[in-house]
Amino acid sequence: MTPPDRMHAISPETRAVVDDVLEYARRRALYEDIPLDKPLRPSDLARLAPRTVTPEGIGARRAIALFENVLAPACTSTDHPGYLSFIPSAPSKAALAFDVVVSASAVYAGSWMEGAGAVFAENEVLHWLAREFGLPEGAGGVFVQGGTIGNLSALVTARDAARRRLRAADRPMPARWLVVCSAEAHSSIASAAAVMDVDVLPVPVDDAGRLHGDAVARALDEHGDAVFAVVATGGTTNFGIVDDIASIADVTAARGVWLHVDGAYGLAAMLVPEARGAFAGVEHADSVIVDPHKWLFAPFDACALIYRDPSLALAAHTQKAEYLDTLTDTPDWNPSDLGIQLTRRARGLPLWFSLATHGTEHYRAAIAYGIDLAARIADDIRARDEVSLVRDPQLSVVVFRRHGWTMADYKAWSDRLLDDQRAFVVPSSHAGEPVLRFAIISPLTTYELLVDVLDSLR
Numbered sequence: 001m002t003p004p005d006r007m008h009a010i011s012p013e014t015r016a017v018v019d020d021v022l023e024y025a026r027r028r029a030l031y032e033d034i035p036l037d038k039p040l041r042p043s044d045l046a047r048l049a050p051r052t053v054t055p056e057g058i059g060a061r062r063a064i065a066l067f068e069n070v071l072a073p074a075c076t077s078t079d080h081p082g083y084l085s086f087i088p089s090a091p092s093k094a095a096l097a098f099d100v101v102v103s104a105s106a107v108y109a110g111s112w113m114e115g116a117g118a119v120f121a122e123n124e125v126l127h128w129l130a131r132e133f134g135l136p137e138g139a140g141g142v143f144v145q146g147g148t149i150g151n152l153s154a155l156v157t158a159r160d161a162a163r164r165r166l167r168a169a170d171r172p173m174p175a176r177w178l179v180v181c182s183a184e185a186h187s188s189i190a191s192a193a194a195v196m197d198v199d200v201l202p203v204p205v206d207d208a209g210r211l212h213g214d215a216v217a218r219a220l221d222e223h224g225d226a227v228f229a230v231v232a233t234g235g236t237t238n239f240g241i242v243d244d245i246a247s248i249a250d251v252t253a254a255r256g257v258w259l260h261v262d263g264a265y266g267l268a269a270m271l272v273p274e275a276r277g278a279f280a281g282v283e284h285a286d287s288v289i290v291d292p293h294k295w296l297f298a299p300f301d302a303c304a305l306i307y308r309d310p311s312l313a314l315a316a317h318t319q320k321a322e323y324l325d326t327l328t329d330t331p332d333w334n335p336s337d338l339g340i341q342l343t344r345r346a347r348g349l350p351l352w353f354s355l356a357t358h359g360t361e362h363y364r365a366a367i368a369y370g371i372d373l374a375a376r377i378a379d380d381i382r383a384r385d386e387v388s389l390v391r392d393p394q395l396s397v398v399v400f401r402r403h404g405w406t407m408a409d410y411k412a413w414s415d416r417l418l419d420d421q422r423a424f425v426v427p428s429s430h431a432g433e434p435v436l437r438f439a440i441i442s443p444l445t446t447y448e449l450l451v452d453v454l455d456s457l458r
Contacts, residue, residue: 101349138309157313216252220257234266
């Protein structure tokens with residue numbers, strides 16, 4: 001009979017498993033030439049890695065070998081310098097290594113009682129970010145899974161606050177709640193609205209893709225109390241465009257409407273002094289998000305959700321149950337009371353460790369590098385005949401077109417580029433036109449690499 005503690009007991013077998021896993025993790029973290037890799041078809045993977053889950057197990061050595069040689073190469077490496085699609089990830093080596101520690105430590109970070117040390121460290125990072133964004137003393141929040149959960153949690157708090165405000169004023173509730181956002185807002189806003197069963201009002205942007213306060217004012221004047229939140233974007237995913245947050249903040253403050261800033265990708269640019277002006281008005285937000293697994297060089301998955309007044313989030317999110325009374329009947333904030341996640345790992349610790357190790361100035365320099373590189377490659381695109389910019393880059397996303405190409409041409413070129421393991425650049429679209437984009441995050445992405453990709457478009 002198999003001993004029930006075989007997987008958990010300290011034994012030669014479990015020691016060997018840990019050693020083998022950590023040795024692979026060390027090799028992968030220290031790759032000098034990160035493989036780009038590419039997906040395989042399900043039939044290919046079924047042939048190359050058949051029946052890995054069996055009654056008796058296949059052993060750690062074989063499982064790691066299968067992962068390293070079959071499964072991992074079927075995953076595109078988001079930390080490759082040539083991964084330029086969507087929004088890449090470029091975790092620092094310190095953050096990668098400490099993510100292993102977080103898992104090995106089995107810390108539950110949903111409550112102060114069970115994870116005080118981890119929560120304290122996470123809070124230090126959140127308070128530093130809040131100060132960088134100009135939020136007042138007392139602002140705070142929680143690290144959640146990603147931007148979608150961050151936006152959803154913030155909007156749930158905003159609606160709860162609106163309900164309380166209307167009740168206190170003895171005013172009727174609207175037949176349907178409404179959230180106002182840019183027509184170019186991230187898809188997670190519509191997703192959050194669908195989960196909450198509320199409506200979204202996309203407001204037109206200007207020719208540069210920016211949402212302005214006057215357009216928001218017209219929407220608020222038309223819909224009144226039905227609007228419980230306005231979402232401004234601090235760096236759109238497709239273009240890296242920052243809304244006119246200052247003018248939007250003026251409008252929401254005058255009307256007492258919650259202002260949420262979705263800065264999942266771009267808000268990290270506020271760490272660069274030269275870029276801060278683009279984000280004027282963020283200091284007036286009621287809530288903001290930024291994803292460390294994007295431009296703050298942390299591993300997946302982490303979103304920093306920060307509230308101007310965390311007590312409003314506590315009122316909206318604190319779960320009540322007999323088995324939770326010990327956790328909730330305390331003056332200490334519990335991270336799980338600030339967002340839509342009760343069970344949570346200490347996903348902010350890898351960022352904390354990297355910040356504590358390297359200092360904030362290294363982060364400013366790494367982010368500035370991406371902004372400068374985007375401007376430099378945009379100049380190169382302007383000098384070429386076969387391509388042209390769709391818009392001038394504002395942050396580190398460069399969107400351009402190849403003249404005369406259809407979407408089929410773009411896809412065929414993109415597939416060849418990946419097959420040759422040169423780069424991962426998939427086509428996007430804007431206003432019905434197929435386009436290409438460089439999303440620059442990694443400090444290891446070079447000007448020469450981007451020029452090589454452009455040269456392949458000739």
